[in-house]
Amino acid sequence: MSDTTDLRMPSVDPASWTCPAPLYDQSxxxxxxxxxxxxxxxxxxxxxxxxxxGETLAQLGDAAALSLGGLRLAFSTDSFVVRPxxxxxxxxxxxxxxxxxxxxxxxxxxxSYLSCGFILEEGVELDxxxxxxxxxxxxxxxxxxxxxxxxxxxxxAGHGDGIFINTAGIGLIPAGVDLRPQRVVPGDVVIVSGxxxxxxxxxxxxxxxLEFGVEIESDCAALGPLVDAMLAVTPDLHVLRDPTRxxxxxxxxxxxxxxxxxxxxxxxxxxxxxxxANACAVLGLDPMYVANEGKLVAFVPRRHADAVLEAMRAHPxxxxxxxxxxxxxxxxxxxxxxxxxxxxxxxxLPIGEQLPRIC
Amino acid sequence: MSDTTDLRMPSVDPASWTCPAPLYDQSxxxxxxxxxxxxxxxxxxxxxxxxxxGETLAQLGDAAALSLGGLRLAFSTDSFVVRPxxxxxxxxxxxxxxxxxxxxxxxxxxxSYLSCGFILEEGVELDxxxxxxxxxxxxxxxxxxxxxxxxxxxxxAGHGDGIFINTAGIGLIPAGVDLRPQRVVPGDVVIVSGxxxxxxxxxxxxxxxLEFGVEIESDCAALGPLVDAMLAVTPDLHVLRDPTRxxxxxxxxxxxxxxxxxxxxxxxxxxxxxxxANACAVLGLDPMYVANEGKLVAFVPRRHADAVLEAMRAHPxxxxxxxxxxxxxxxxxxxxxxxxxxxxxxxxLPIGEQLPRIC
Numbered sequence: 001m002s003d004t005t006d007l008r009m010p011s012v013d014p015a016s017w018t019c020p021a022p023l024y025d026q027s028x029x030x031x032x033x034x035x036x037x038x039x040x041x042x043x044x045x046x047x048x049x050x051x052x053x054g055e056t057l058a059q060l061g062d063a064a065a066l067s068l069g070g071l072r073l074a075f076s077t078d079s080f081v082v083r084p085x086x087x088x089x090x091x092x093x094x095x096x097x098x099x100x101x102x103x104x105x106x107x108x109x110x111x112s113y114l115s116c117g118f119i120l121e122e123g124v125e126l127d128x129x130x131x132x133x134x135x136x137x138x139x140x141x142x143x144x145x146x147x148x149x150x151x152x153x154x155x156x157a158g159h160g161d162g163i164f165i166n167t168a169g170i171g172l173i174p175a176g177v178d179l180r181p182q183r184v185v186p187g188d189v190v191i192v193s194g195x196x197x198x199x200x201x202x203x204x205x206x207x208x209x210l211e212f213g214v215e216i217e218s219d220c221a222a223l224g225p226l227v228d229a230m231l232a233v234t235p236d237l238h239v240l241r242d243p244t245r246x247x248x249x250x251x252x253x254x255x256x257x258x259x260x261x262x263x264x265x266x267x268x269x270x271x272x273x274x275x276x277a278n279a280c281a282v283l284g285l286d287p288m289y290v291a292n293e294g295k296l297v298a299f300v301p302r303r304h305a306d307a308v309l310e311a312m313r314a315h316p317x318x319x320x321x322x323x324x325x326x327x328x329x330x331x332x333x334x335x336x337x338x339x340x341x342x343x344x345x346x347x348x349l350p351i352g353e354q355l356p357r358i359c
Numbered sequence: 360m361s362d363t364t365d366l367r368m369p370s371v372d373p374a375s376w377t378c379p380a381p382l383y384d385q386s387x388x389x390x391x392x393x394x395x396x397x398x399x400x401x402x403x404x405x406x407x408x409x410x411x412x413g414e415t416l417a418q419l420g421d422a423a424a425l426s427l428g429g430l431r432l433a434f435s436t437d438s439f440v441v442r443p444x445x446x447x448x449x450x451x452x453x454x455x456x457x458x459x460x461x462x463x464x465x466x467x468x469x470x471s472y473l474s475c476g477f478i479l480e481e482g483v484e485l486d487x488x489x490x491x492x493x494x495x496x497x498x499x500x501x502x503x504x505x506x507x508x509x510x511x512x513x514x515x516a517g518h519g520d521g522i523f524i525n526t527a528g529i530g531l532i533p534a535g536v537d538l539r540p541q542r543v544v545p546g547d548v549v550i551v552s553g554x555x556x557x558x559x560x561x562x563x564x565x566x567x568x569l570e571f572g573v574e575i576e577s578d579c580a581a582l583g584p585l586v587d588a589m590l591a592v593t594p595d596l597h598v599l600r601d602p603t604r605x606x607x608x609x610x611x612x613x614x615x616x617x618x619x620x621x622x623x624x625x626x627x628x629x630x631x632x633x634x635x636a637n638a639c640a641v642l643g644l645d646p647m648y649v650a651n652e653g654k655l656v657a658f659v660p661r662r663h664a665d666a667v668l669e670a671m672r673a674h675p676x677x678x679x680x681x682x683x684x685x686x687x688x689x690x691x692x693x694x695x696x697x698x699x700x701x702x703x704x705x706x707x708l709p710i711g712e713q714l715p716r717i718c
Binding site: 026027028029030031032033034035040043044047048051052053054055056057063064066068069070071073075076077078079080081112113115116117118119120121122123124125126127129130133134136137140141146147148149150151152153154155156158159160161164166168170172356357 | 436
């Protein structure tokens with residue numbers, strides 16, 4: 001289909017992306033390699049995947065689905081380097097818990113245990129470390145997960161940035177639940193659990209000292225209970241993804257690519273709070289690519305969509321859930337938005353992250 | 360016993376340690392907080408343990424022993440900040456695998472899956488990242504563990520130090536195996552699997568450009584097969600520990616404290632290679648506190664000691680295993696060395712780490 005080909009230009013498919021006139025030294029790591037977009041995908045595809053091999057990593061889910069001793073386990077890790085350490089609505093401690101338990105939740109698993117590794121910079125105040133640890137502990141109790149093992153390293157002043165945290169989590173995947181991008185089929189309904197772009201704008205506003213009339217608080221939250229409510233309707237959801245780095249735009253692209261289906265969303269159905277829209281207009285950001293930390297996007301079989309939506313709306317974390325689009329057989333691997341003017345535009349995979357170090 | 364009291368002065372028991380004339384700002388993190396000694400223990404006891412709570416963390420094993428879905432799992436994490444990234448005998452990639460699989464091995468578990476989180480500094484060469492990833496992948500294959508899930512973050516130049524890696528690992532604890540410090544009883548025989556101090560001296564010599572006549576290579580290795588050989592003799596080993604940060608001295612102190620028994624070692628039985636002894640003399644280090652990355656110390660019931668030692672010596676990783684001492688009812692919680700001159704000296708818990716960033 002030549003239409004499709006045209007729509008894909010300029011493509012940022014990581015398999016074909018090249019920069020005709022490099023603006024940076026392509027032999028070195030740039031911020032975008034950590035942004036969850038095309039550069040991150042390239043790093044995984046060209047460096048990590050060949051080096052590590054293995055079937056599980058190749059699934060590229062938010063969490064790995066493992067078989068161990070006859071059990072189906074979800075296993076996931078994230079490092080957290082957010083600046084500042086405390087922000088409206090949360091802290092690096094909250095992110096360190098919720099980021100990892102949400103990755104597990106996207107496989108249907110409730111997190112049972114977390115590991116926690118701190119990399120501290122010499123000179124950071126012990127009181128700050130304690131405040132972060134308290135926030136992490138409180139978030140873990142709220143999410144019903146136990147911090148079971150930990151590690152602390154210290155690097156010299158000027159070789160770190162206050163506090164970095166890594167968490168890894170494990171949990172059981174319930175019987176009958178099989179959430180994978182590969183299960184998406186044309187006709188699936190795309191549901192987002194609530195307003196997008198809040199976390200990234202909250203971080204940016206406090207970092208840059210910007211005010212937008214109202215304080216925007218991060219939506220950082222543990223999504224396990226919402227996922228449980230959805231799975232209670234049917235274990236036959238197809239895929240869940242939490243649109244963190246790279247935002248909803250990156251998440252939809254990853255799922256389209258991995259499933260080999262197209263995705264169409266209706267732009268005006270995507271819930272964007274006015275404060276986020278205003279902030280993005282001022283900052284020159286596209287809310288579709290701004291990170292969330294307490295939202296999920298679901299691809300649900302059409303016959304279950306209304307019941308799942310209803311169950312989501314009955315839960316505080318999904319009160320503003322919306323159907324925003326569907327999976328289609330056309331333009332496989334591509335995400336297209338119907339605009340308010342009746343046209344369409346391609347929602348590409350971002351190259352990097354508009355807002356570095358938001359998690 | 361007043362003798363014992365005298366021996367303990369000056370004490371660095373983390374429960375009582377205070378610095379009468381602080382040489383540094385005690386409200387801030389110092390390098391020693393990451394050193395695996397008294398300052399690290401203080402940080403865990405006063406900050407992390409109260410914040411996180413939980414039964415499992417309080418066990419303070421190298422790995423947490425968990426119950427999940429009816430299985431007994433070992434779960435452990437370590438971050439790696441070693442400088443330089445490549446050193447004689449290994450790299451940060453080898454350490455990132457062996458450090459975590461060895462922590463699991465100390466609970467008797469063979470590592471099944473690893474997570475891997477990279478924190479990259481903007482500007483580091485992609486070729487360096489690839490070399491580290493290749494080393495990590497090769498070490499994982501050698502250890503028989505699969506890298507199942509990963510994450511990459513990037514921080515701005517000057518806010519990191521090239522490459523930091525966190526790994527977490529999970530594995531099954533075999534039936535009948537219960538390795539815990541609390542199982543140590545007076546009469547247990549203390550066995551070390553080979554010469555100590557090699558890793559720390561290898562790092563220091565390359566970092567400082569020192570030469571000691573012979574190149575000292577890190578002993579970095581995955582100990583799972585050696586542990587399997589020991590458990591094949593009897594599952595009734597009491598405790599295993601890999602003496603990494605803080606060296607053999609810190610490991611013995613941790614086990615003495617956690618078990619509430621005393622430990623006596625015979626100094627001349629502790630295997631210290633001449634090159635390590637020479638380097639330590641030049642650098643003013645005590646080899647008892649220098650880190651190892653491919654050694655273990657075992658407390659074994661006396662009736663099994665000879666057979667376990669024989670099995671260890673039959674394995675390449677334990678060819679130079681030695682009995683170095685025993686657990687005793689006297690001086691509970693304290694480690695004492697019999698010196699070559701027929702006297703005794705206390706082997707205290709080090710306050711910090713003599714060699715920062717050796718893993």
